[in-house]
Amino acid sequence: MPNGVITMTPSTSQKMNSNYITSLEELNELYGESPEGAIKKEIGYISDQYKKFIESSPFVIIATSGSGGLDCSPRGDPPGFVKVVNKKTLLIPDRRGNNRVDSLSNIIEDPRISLLFLIPGIGETIRINGSAKICVDPDLCNTFSMNGKNPKSIIEVVVGTIYYQCPKALVRSKLWDADSQIERKKLPTTGSILEAITEGKIDGNEYDKAYPNRLKETIY
Secondary structure (H helix, E strand, O other): OOOOOOOOOHHHHHHHHOOOOOOHHHHHHHHOOOOHHHHHOOEOOOOHHHHHHHHHOOEEEEEEEEOOEEEEEEEEOOOOOOEEOOOOEEEEEEOOOOOOOHHHHHHHHOOEEEEEEEOOOOOOEEEEEEEEEEEOOHHHHHOOOEOOEOOOEEEEEEEEEEEEEOOHHHHHHOOOOHHHOOOHHHOOOHHHHHHHHOOOOOOHHHHHHHHHHHHHHHOO
């Protein structure tokens, strides 16, 4: 057998395939039925209780899909930055970021969107699946002004389904536990990452040194 080449007999291949779930029937057999509460918590509108969670969240993760692939992007601002217009609609300001506009590009191609809201110290998260449009109405953008600067656009989301996610994942990860926090210096800096990726074309030390001031100037 040549070095680095793995040959599989029919019995080996069959054994490997048995380790993967490839059908809904197999999946249902493995996990069984969902508990009643997991089904009933999903509704097609923003209830008053869900509205309180959304308006208390300073952070939401946006998932989109387009011809370029999938994208998952964070959005954050003071609590209440996502505005609930009515029981089916909410608005998210698109603040300054890295200007890749991956999420917005995807929304133009495919309006489907998923949101995950987190609240510091709270175990439950709020999940929304729906459709999105990009609005640039000047008057609307002005209502989201921060530090005298308006967002360039607003992501308008129409809710398809909304439900809360139980706190198990956050409890297991101890996400909000102060003792779980990691010192930033224990991980690579963004400058060192860019320097390695660009093989030295970007000076990591200079990038890191300039970033605090750049952040202050471009936060809004």
